[in-house]
Amino acid sequence: MPTNGPGETILLIEDDDSGRELGRFNLRKAGYVVDDVADGEAGLARFAPERHALVITDLQMPGIGGMEVLRRIKERSPETPVLVITAYGDIEVAVAAMKAGAFDFLGKPFHRDHLVLTVQKAIERRNMARELERLRRQAAGVERPIVHASAAMARVLEIAERVALSAAPVLITGESGTGKELVARRIHARSRRSSGPFVAVNCAAIPGELLESELFGHVRGAFTGAVRDRPGRFRQASGGTLFLDEVAELPLPLQAKLLRVLQEHLVDVVGGDSPVAVDVRVLAATNQDIHARAAAGALRKDLLYRLNVVELPLPPLRERREDIPALVAHFVAGLSDGRDIEVPAAVLDELARRSWPGNVRELANACERAVILCRGDALRVEDLPPAPASGPGAAGGSSLADLLGALPEEGLSLVDLETRVIERVLQMKRGNVSQAAAYLRIPRHVLAYRMEKHGIRRP
Template identity: 65%
Template sequence: PLAGRILFIDDDPAGREVALFNLRKAGYEVTAAEDGAGGLSAFASSPFDLVVTDLKMPGIPGMDVLRKIRAGSPDVPVLVITAFGNVETAVAAMKEGAYDFIGKPFHRDQLLLAVSKALDRRRLASEVRALRIRASGVGRDVVSVSAAMRRLLEVADRVAATSATVLITGESGTGKEVLARRIHVRSLRAEGPFVAVNCAAIPAELLESELFGHARGAFTGAVRDRAGRFRQASGGTLFLDEVAEIPPSLQGKLLRALQERVVDALGGDAPVPVDVRILAATNRDLPSRIRDGSFREDLYYRLNVVELAVAPLRERPDDIPPLVQRFVSEFAGGREITVHAAVVAELSTRPWPGNVRELKNACERMVILCRGDEVSLDDLPPAPRPSGERAAEDASASFPPLPAEGLSLVDLEKQVIERALRMKGGNITQAALFLRIPRHILVYRIGKYGLRRDA
C-alpha cells in the first residue's frame, strides 16, 4: 500500500525530477506541479496528505500557496523548500503555518525523513481527532445501500469540508439530524460542539432567549445571564431543526445573525460576535410558506446555500434490510436474534409513512415480542393503511343483512379473500396487510380454498 499522497511543487525541472524519483521509490504516490498556479489547481481537484512546495517561484509564490492551503485545509501539512541559509524566509513560512522546511540543496535522506515525519504527525493528529469525536458521542452512522442515499452522502461529504450553510429537507423521520451530525463530524469543526435545537418544541415566547441568550434582568425571571445556543455552539455547529416553525417576528433576527455573524442577546448592551456554522432542517415546503407570507424569502436563500433532500424510506426500499439488521441488533441487547427473510421481505413492502423512525419502533417491538432467537411474521406490527384504502375496505365490506336461515362462515371467508385479492391485483402481501393477517396464513387459506391470485 502507498504510504501517502504528496503534491510536490517546484519550478526547478532537474530538482523536481530527482525528488519525484526518490519519493516514488520510497512508496509514495506523488503528483508534480511546476508552479504555484498548477499546484493549487491540482490540490483543488484531488485530496493530498502532504504538500511540498518551493517558496521562490514565478507567478504565485510558495508563500501564497502555503497561505491558501492552510486556509482551506489546515489539517494538511505543508513542507517548504527554501534556498540554503535563507533563515528569514524559513521563519516567515513557519509563522504562516508551515510544518517544516528543507534548505536547498537537500539530500535524498533529508527529504525522505522530513516527509516521513510530516505524514506521521498528520496520521497521529487524525487518530487523536477521531478518538475525540468518537468520545463526544456526536457521530451517528448513516446506514444505506440505495443509490439515492449514496449520491446524497457523497454530496454531503463534499459540503462538509466547506463552511457553507446547509438546508436539509425531507419528511419527518427520514434521518435529517443523523445527516447533520455526519456533516459536522466530517467538517473542520468536528472537535467543536454540535448543538441541536428543535425550534418546534420551544414556545415562541422563549425561543428568542433560547437561541440568542439574555442578560440578567432582561425580563421577569431572568435572574442570571444566559449565553444562548448560538454562543454555546461557538467553534462548532448549530443545528436548527424544524426551522420553518420559527415565528416571523424572530426570522429577521436570525437573518442578521447569519449575515453579520453576531447575536443580540435580550437586554444586552452590544452585539456579540459568534463563530458558528449553521445547518437547518425542515419537513415543510418552505417555498409555499414564502408565498403565504409565513417565512421570509431572504432568510430562505440565506439558509439554502446548499440543499440536501433526504428521500422518504418508501422511495429507497433497498435501505430497509440493512436498517432492520442494525435496529434489531441494537435492541437485542447482546442476544443473537435472526430476522427471517420473509420478515424482511414483508417490511420492504410497507409504505412507512413515519420513515426510518417508524421502522426503528417496529424493530423494537419485534425484538420485544420475539419468543425465541428468530423474528417471525407473527411478531410484526399491523401495517398502517392510507385513508383511501380504509375507505375502499369499508366499501368492500358492505355486506347485506345476515339471512335468517344462516350462512356458511367458510364461504364468507372465501368470498372476503377473493375480493381482497381482486382489490390488490393478486398481490398476496398487500392482501394480507389489508386483511390484517400474517402473509403465511393468507397463503395457507388460498391453498386451502383452491383460490387463484387473480380471483
C-alpha cells in the same frame, strides 16, 4: 523499499520538469496516486482536501511561490501535511516554511528513499491525528455514527465534510426521520468550532410565545414569570454551533430577529437595553419545501438566502434501499443486549419492500419491536410491525375527500378533528408514539406536544 503504497493521493507542485517527473515516478513506484502540476496557481486550483492526503511543493517557483501555496493550503485544510522542496544550503527558507506549518522539507535533489519515508511519516502522523480527533469527538458525545452503504449518502457526507471547515450557514433539507440532526452534528464535529458547544433547538416543538425568549434570552422582569436572566440558546452556543431544526416553523417576527443575528452577529435580548454580540455558526434544517414556503410568504426570502448558502438535501430511505441491510444490522446489534440475533434474508427482503414514510427513524422503531418480540436467535417477519395497507383505503393512496367523508354543513371543530385523528392513529399503533408520528408524517416531538396540548393519553 516497498513497491506497494497505501494508494493515497499526493499533490506534487514542481515547476522543474525533470524534478516533477522524477518525483512522480518514485511516488507511483511506492504505490501512491500522484496529481502533478507545474506551478503554484495550478496547484491551488487542483487541491481538494477530501482527496489529497499530502501536498509536496517547491518553494522557488515563478508566480505564486511555495510559501504562498503553503499558507493558502493551511488556511483551507490545517490537517493536510505539506512537504516543501528547497535547494541544499537554503536552510533559512526551509526553517521559515516549517514555522509556517510545513511538516518537513526535502533537499533538492532528493533521494528516493528519503522522499518515500518522509511521505509515509507525514501521512501516518495525519492519520493518527484524525483518529485522536475521532476518539475525542466520540468521547464528547456530539457526533453519532451515520450508517450507510449507498452512493447517495456517501455524496451527502462528502459535501458535509467539505462545508464543515467553512463558516457558512448550511440548510439541511429532507423528510422527517432522514437524519438531519446527525448530519448537523457531523458538520459541527468536523468544523473548527468542534471544541465549542453544539446546541439544538426544535422550532416546531416550542410554542411561539416562548420561542423568542428561548432563542434570544431575556432579562429579569422582561415579562410575567421572568424572575431571573436567561441567556438564550444563541449565547449558550457561543463559540460553537446552533442547530435550528424545523426552521420553517419560525413565526415571521422571529425571522426578522434571526436575520439580524446572521447579518450582524448581534442578539436582541427580550427586555434588554442593548444588543449582545454572539459568535455562533448557524445550521438549519426543515422537512418542508422551503422555497414554496418563501413563495407563499410564510418565510422571509432574505432569511432564506442567508440560511441557504449551502443546501444539503438528504434522500429518503426509499431512494437508498441499499442502506437498509447495514442500518438493520446496526440497530439490531445495539438493541440485542449481547444476544447474537440473526436477520434472515426473508426479513431483509420484507424490510426492503416497504416504503418507509418515516424513513430511518421508522426503520429503527421496526427493528426495536422485532428484537423485543424475538424469542429465538433470529428475527421473523411476523415480529415486524404490520405492513401498511395497500389499496384505495390506505393512507397516501386515497384522496382527502375520501378520508374526510362528507363535511357537516353546520361546521366542525378543527381541534376536535385533530384530537380524534391522533387518538385513532394511537389506537391503530397500539400506543406507540414514534410509529404514530411516522404514520402522521410529523416529528415525534411535535406529536408529543400536540398530545399534551389536547390532553390525549396513550390507549
